[in-house]
Amino acid sequence: xxxxxxxxxHLIKTRGQQVxxxxxxxxxxxxxxxxxQALGQGPQFIFQYYEEEERQRGNFPDRFSGHQFPNxxxxxxxxxxxxxDSALYLCASSLPGQTYTxxxxxxxxxxxxxx
Amino acid sequence: GQSxxxxxxxxxxxGAIVQINCTYQTSGFYGLSWYQQHDGGAPxxxxxxxxxxLEETGRFSSFLSRSDSYGYLLLQELQMKDSASYFCAVRPxxxxxxxxxxxxxxxxx
Numbered sequence: 001x002x003x004x005x006x007x008x009x010h011l012i013k014t015r016g017q018q019v020x021x022x023x024x025x026x027x028x029x030x031x032x033x034x035x036x037q038a039l040g041q042g043p044q045f046i047f048q049y050y051e052e053e054e055r056q057r058g059n060f061p062d063r064f065s066g067h068q069f070p071n072x073x074x075x076x077x078x079x080x081x082x083x084x085d086s087a088l089y090l091c092a093s094s095l096p097g098q099t100y101t102x103x104x105x106x107x108x109x110x111x112x113x114x115x
Numbered sequence: 116g117q118s119x120x121x122x123x124x125x126x127x128x129x130g131a132i133v134q135i136n137c138t139y140q141t142s143g144f145y146g147l148s149w150y151q152q153h154d155g156g157a158p159x160x161x162x163x164x165x166x167x168x169l170e171e172t173g174r175f176s177s178f179l180s181r182s183d184s185y186g187y188l189l190l191q192e193l194q195m196k197d198s199a200s201y202f203c204a205v206r207p208x209x210x211x212x213x214x215x216x217x218x219x220x221x222x223x224x
Contacts, residue, residue, distance in 0.1 A: 004157075033212070042119075042202050042214030043158065056210045090157065103148075106157040 002027065004093050004107035012113045013081050021076040021110045025093030031055075032074040033104065034066060035090040043090055049074050078112075086114045117141040119203055119215035126221040127193055135188045135218045137203035144205040147179050147186045152217070153199045161188070161201075190220075198222045 005024045013019050025032050031050045035043035045058035049068035068074045072093075078085055088111050092104035119139045127133035137147065146165040150158040164170050164179035164186060176189040190197055200217040207213065 035214075040216075042204075042216045044214070045212045048210070058211050092158075103160050103163065106150075106159065108157050 004029075004091060004105050006089075006091050006107040006110050008110060009108070010111045010113075012115065014115050015081055015083060017081050017114075018077065018079045019081060019112060021078075021089050021091075021112070022073065023076070023091030023093075023107055024073045025091075026105050029093035029095055029105070030072050031094045032068060032072065033092045033094075034074070034076045035092065036060075036085075037088040037090055037109070039087075046076070081114045083114050086112060088112075117205075117207055117213055119205065119213060121201075121203060121215040121218045123216070124219045124221065126223065127190075128223050129193055129195060131193050132189065132191045133193060133220065135190075135201050135203075135220070137186045137188070137215055139184050139186075139203075139205055141205055141207050141213070144207045146206065147177070148204045148206075149175075149177050149188045150202045150204065150214075151199050152202065158202060193222050195222055195224070 004026050007022045033048040034046040037043045046060050047057040048055045052068045063079045065077045088109045090109045091107045094104045121137050146163050148163045149161040151161050152158040162170050162172050162177040164177050167179050169178045174191045179186040200219050202214050202217045204214045
């Protein structure tokens with residue numbers, strides 16, 4: 001059983017560009033959350049998708065947007081990249097009913113570098 | 116605001132016991148979770164406390180006291196592979212999960 005997968009593994013962009021990151025949840029999981037983790041910091045919640053709808057959103061600007069597909073996979077889009085967007089972007093999935101136990105399964109992340 | 120405080124670093128000896136504390140300021144939350152993250156790796160779920168008290172999972176135990184706004188992760192029989200960063204996290208009533216900044220655990224042989 002494959003765990004949570006993310007692509008690409010690494011990405012280098014320049015300021016002002018746009019980026020799309022992809023996530024496939026663990027088999028049977030329907031809820032996908034995205035996090036930004038700066039070096040030496042804890043993950044920061046960006047948003048969560050359930051049934052193709054954004055269910056909750058953290059304190060991130062509208063430049064950060066997402067999408068969930070019928071097969072539960074998800075994309076994170078960031079427009080007008082800033083140097084400060086350089087970070088590890090983590091995707092996490094959870095089982096129905098486990099959302100409130102916080103048992104999330106994280107993917108390996110996408111390391112985004114903005115030059 | 117809502118925040119979680121953890122020590123930035125803790126050092127312990129192989130075979131010993133170590134406790135990593137987490138204090139929080141949040142108006143209400145569903146439970147306290149703990150995650151482990153090795154360098155270059157993804158966070159992995161360790162434990163969850165919905166109620167006050169101790170939860171034990173093998174060598175790891177976690178404790179929560181809502182009245183004291185405090186929790187901790189206890190690691191016993193430390194092994195070198197336990198060298199990692201440990202994060203506490205809460206899900207407030209608004210469902211926007213908050214992670215602490217993490218505690219880097221160094222284990223000495």
